[in-house]
Structure formats: C-alpha cells, structure tokens
Amino acid sequence: MLLATWLVEFYLSKINTLDDVIASERASHDVENLKTEQTLLEDELRAFFDTYKVRFGSESFSEDD
Secondary structure, eight states: OHHHHHHHHHHHHHHHHHHHHHHHHTTTSOOHHHHHHHHHHHHHHHHHHHHHHHHHOGGGOOOOO
C-alpha cells in the first residue's frame, strides 16, 4: 500500500508541475506538447486507479468525476 501511495503522489506532483509550467508559459510558448504530456499522465493515473481499485478498498476512491 505504501508503494501505491508513493506512486499516486508522484503522478499528482508531476501533473501539478506541468500545470504550473503550462500556466506560466501560455503567453510566450507553444504548450501543446506539455498539455499532451499532462493528459497522458492523467490517463495513466486513471488506469492505475481502475486496475488496482479493488486492492485499495472503496473508501480510498470517490466516484465523482
């Protein structure tokens, strides 16, 4: 369970960092590659949750999207 928590923290940190970079560079650079990378990370995190949801227990997840 500790490894899973660490992985979730890693994904969320990376997604937040990309979000900050996108926000700061929106006016000066093309950020499509960063947006694509962020979307891929979000998709990977959702897939991770879907794959291991049963092992974490239902109280660990919200059904809200």
